[in-house]
Amino acid sequence: xxxxxxxxxxxxxxxxxxxxxxxxxxxxxxxxxxxxxxxxxxxxxxxxxxxxxxxxxxxxxxxxxxxxxxxxxxxxxxxxxxxxxxxxxxxxxxxxxxxxxxxxxxxxxxxxxxxxxxxxxxxxxxxxxxxxxxxxxxxxxxxxxxxxxxxxxxxxxxxxxxxxxxxxxxxxxxxxxxxxxxxxxxxxxxxxxxxxxxxxxxxxxxxxxxxxxxxxxxxxxxxxxxxxxxxxxxxxxxxxxxxxxxxxxxxxxxxxxxxxxxxxxxxxxxxxxxxxxxxxxxxxxxxxxxxxxxxxxxxxxxxxxxxxxxxxxxxxxxxxxxxxxxxxxxxxxxxxxxxxxxxxxxxxxxxxxxxxxxxxxxxxxxxxxxxxxxxxxxxxxxxxxxxxxxxxxxxxxxxxxxxxxxxxxxxxxxxxxxxxxxxx
Amino acid sequence: xxxxxxxxxxxxxxxxxxxxxxxxxxxxxxxxxxxxxxxxxxxxxxxxxxxxxxxxxxxxxxxxxxxxxxxxxxxxxxxxxxxxxxxxxxxxxxxxxxxxxxxxxxxxxxxxxxxxxxxxxxxxxxxxxxxxxxxxxxxxxxxxxxxxxxxxxxxxxxxxxxxxxxxxxxxxxxxxxxxxxxxxxxxxxxxxxxxxxxxxxxxxxxxxxxxxxxxxxxxxxxxxxxxxxxxxxxxxxxxxxxxxxxxxxxxxxxxxxxxxxxxxxxxxxxxxxxxxxxxxxxxxxxxxxxxxxxxxxxxxxxxxx
Numbered sequence: 068x069x070x071x072x073x074x075x076x077x078x079x080x081x082x083x084x085x086x087x088x089x090x091x092x093x094x095x096x097x098x099x100x101x102x103x104x105x106x107x108x109x110x111x112x113x114x115x116x117x118x119x120x121x122x123x124x125x126x127x128x129x130x131x132x133x134x135x136x137x138x139x140x141x142x143x144x145x146x147x148x149x150x151x152x153x154x155x156x157x158x159x160x161x162x163x164x165x166x167x168x169x170x171x172x173x174x175x176x177x178x179x180x181x182x183x184x185x186x187x188x189x190x191x192x193x194x195x196x197x198x199x200x201x202x203x204x205x206x207x208x209x210x211x212x213x214x215x216x217x218x219x220x221x222x223x224x225x226x227x228x229x230x231x232x233x234x235x236x237x238x239x240x241x242x243x244x245x246x247x248x249x250x251x252x253x254x255x256x257x258x259x260x261x262x263x264x265x266x267x268x269x270x271x272x273x274x275x276x277x278x279x280x281x282x283x284x285x286x287x288x289x290x291x292x293x294x295x296x297x298x299x300x301x302x303x304x305x306x307x308x309x310x311x312x313x314x315x316x317x318x319x320x321x322x323x324x325x326x327x328x329x330x331x332x333x334x335x336x337x338x339x340x341x342x343x344x345x346x347x348x349x350x351x352x353x354x355x356x357x358x359x360x361x362x363x364x365x366x367x368x369x370x371x372x373x374x375x376x377x378x379x380x381x382x383x384x385x386x387x388x389x390x391x392x393x394x395x396x397x398x399x400x401x402x403x404x405x406x407x408x409x410x411x412x413x414x415x416x417x418x419x420x421x422x423x424x425x426x427x428x429x430x431x432x433x434x435x436x437x438x439x440x441x442x443x444x445x446x447x448x449x450x451x452x453x454x455x456x457x458x459x460x461x462x463x464x465x466x467x468x469x470x471x472x473x474x475x476x477x478x479x480x481x482x483x484x485x486x487x488x489x490x491x
Numbered sequence: 492x493x494x495x496x497x498x499x500x501x502x503x504x505x506x507x508x509x510x511x512x513x514x515x516x517x518x519x520x521x522x523x524x525x526x527x528x529x530x531x532x533x534x535x536x537x538x539x540x541x542x543x544x545x546x547x548x549x550x551x552x553x554x555x556x557x558x559x560x561x562x563x564x565x566x567x568x569x570x571x572x573x574x575x576x577x578x579x580x581x582x583x584x585x586x587x588x589x590x591x592x593x594x595x596x597x598x599x600x601x602x603x604x605x606x607x608x609x610x611x612x613x614x615x616x617x618x619x620x621x622x623x624x625x626x627x628x629x630x631x632x633x634x635x636x637x638x639x640x641x642x643x644x645x646x647x648x649x650x651x652x653x654x655x656x657x658x659x660x661x662x663x664x665x666x667x668x669x670x671x672x673x674x675x676x677x678x679x680x681x682x683x684x685x686x687x688x689x690x691x692x693x694x695x696x697x698x699x700x701x702x703x704x705x706x707x708x709x710x711x712x713x714x715x716x717x718x719x720x721x722x723x724x725x726x727x728x729x730x731x732x733x734x735x736x737x738x739x740x741x742x743x744x745x746x747x748x749x750x751x752x753x754x755x756x757x758x759x760x761x762x763x764x765x766x767x768x769x770x771x772x773x774x775x776x777x778x779x780x781x782x783x784x785x786x787x788x789x790x791x792x793x794x795x796x
Contacts, residue, residue, distance in 0.1 A: 153569050227654055
């Protein structure tokens with residue numbers, strides 16, 4: 068059932084045709100839609116009446132509502148007909164679907180857009196009454212890309228901009244003392260963890276030994292990294308999922324920071340003098356180096372291979388990553404099927420390859436009984452923790468700094484909800 | 492002159508052709524572009540689909556020939572991230588960098604040539620020392636530090652100049668100084684040593700003996716000779732400023748070529764990276780060619796050999 072009386076920014080009515088048109092388009096493998104997880108579950112969508120659609124899923128999809136409210140909006144029917152024709156490979160042509168400027172129904176409409184540079188939004192005067200988001204208070208928003216964090220700080224301090232996010236922890240305190248700024252931190256859904264090759268995909272390595280994996284877990288001072296290094300908004304990640312996700316059981320086995328115990332476990336496993344191992348990472352070098360220091364302290368020497376994601380990903384697929392320091396944001400989906408299931412259902416990202424865990428997760432992803440799902444996810448997460456397949460480290464935090472006269476609620480979903488903001 | 496010109500021109504073309512090959516290889520061998528475009532959470536099938544859509548599944552040499560073929564027809568490709576033709580993207584970014592480069596070079600020349608001349612005319616005096624100090628400071632300070640210092644002083648403390656962006660001419664003042672200052676030491680030192688040599692030469696002494704006005708001796712008979720190597724250096728410096736202003740453009744958020752290059756590398760927007768490398772290589776090569784020609788015009792001996 069769709070809400071009645073909703074209009075697109077171009078003035079046309081929002082109805083079932085539009086929903087069916089957009090979802091059928093993005094579900095098509097040729098749509099160039101990048102967050103496939105949001106649409107891959109859709110088989111096809113049919114119009115029942117003017118404000119009713121029926122979505123046929125390929126299989127039971129308990130997280131369907133999560134996917135529908137994700138980052139893929141509904142556009143008016145015929146929206147993609149404006150997509151330019153561009154040269155594809157081998158002289159063939161393709162349509163650049165993503166080049167069409169969005170026409171949506173939200174509280175703000177797009178007034179100007181320069182790709183990679185700026186975005187100007189204007190309040191939508193025709194935004195429908197009684198929406199859960201409420202009518203926007205601020206008239207015009209200009210969102211600019213300023214790459215250098217120092218420059219962002221200089222701009223927000225001098226009032227060149229009113230709002231920034233992703234403030235580096237070393238600047239947060241200084242900004243908070245400025246008097247004209249509000250500085251707030253919130254956790255995000257991005258987790259930071261070690262993937263260990265328990266399945267032996269890279270060969271017969273120490274990682275296949277449970278004691279070695281547990282030693283690694285005991286060796287890392289997660290509290291110190293989260294609190295002192297990653298900073299405000301960050302917290303220790305207790306389980307292989309984001310705590311805000313449905314089904315994320317954080318009451319699983321925890322490995323306290325205990326270097327002595329780590330050394331003892333290594334000795335039991337037959338490595339009294341430790342060993343040497345390649346260590347792959349791609350995102351935040353300083354955080355990876357903190358982990359390396361902790362590992363070195365218990366005798367595990369690492370050879371850090373810090374790569375760009377596009378170079379690391381093929382190595383992960385090709386069974387070459389014994390220890391990977393990875394991060395994942397679950398595409399913003401508040402359901403464990405987007406995180407734990409992503410890593411432990413036997414894909415090329417799965418270095419545990421535990422059949423039992425896989426079976427539990429697959430069943431949970433396809434069951435609509437929410438209690439049963441919780442139970443299955445809990446079983447899987449407990450086994451992952453007991454076996455120390457992957458070592459959860461910390462959840463990323465995000466710090467915001469904005470004009471003191473701005474009333475802006477910071478949310479834990481790492482989304483900028485400007486429609487909630489108002490001037491005091 | 493014609494032989495000289497055509498030889499230089501052929502060399503320039505060759506440099507550009509070789510660079511295009513290297514640019515292509517560097518971009519393609521440094522990782523899987525499809526993996527970057529598909530983003531995190533993409534399955535192998537998703538990545539495979541991206542590969543097919545954008546033609547990354549073809550052998551490298553086929554992709555290269557395809558690319559070169561399109562370049563020769565004037566099509567620089569399409570940005571997969573910005574969803575626009577690379578030609579249009581460059582058309583937006585090149586003027587910013589060109590403005591910055593020219594302003595920075597003007598600043599560098601306006602500062603370093605007079606300083607160099609004065610230092611040479613009064614060697615080992617306080618003035619010479621001061622000029623040396625300015626030059627050494629320029630060489631020793633990392634450009635990002637100098638840029639942040641300028642930003643703090645004029646943007647945050649005095650609030651005289653805008654901090655980031657490229658909307659008005661005011662926005663170009665700090666970046667031009669920051670970028671240009673980096674080029675001053677070399678130009679200043681070269682002008683100084685050239686002037687020192689030439690002022691002791693016979694023809695300058697003769698000119699002096701004729702009783703020509705001192706400024707005329709310095710500018711017409713002295714500087715004209717001393718400036719020849721400076722022209723080559725300035726051309727190379729301009730090339731460096733056009734291609735190497737990544738740091739300055741990023742700090743001041745000037746949406747020029749350097750900024751675009753840095754962003755595109757992070758986005759794995761390979762057609763843009765390739766096009767930028769090609770454009771920068773071409774700019775370098777053409778500037779060097781121009782400098783050679785200008786030198787040939789200034790100094791007949793170069794034309795003949």
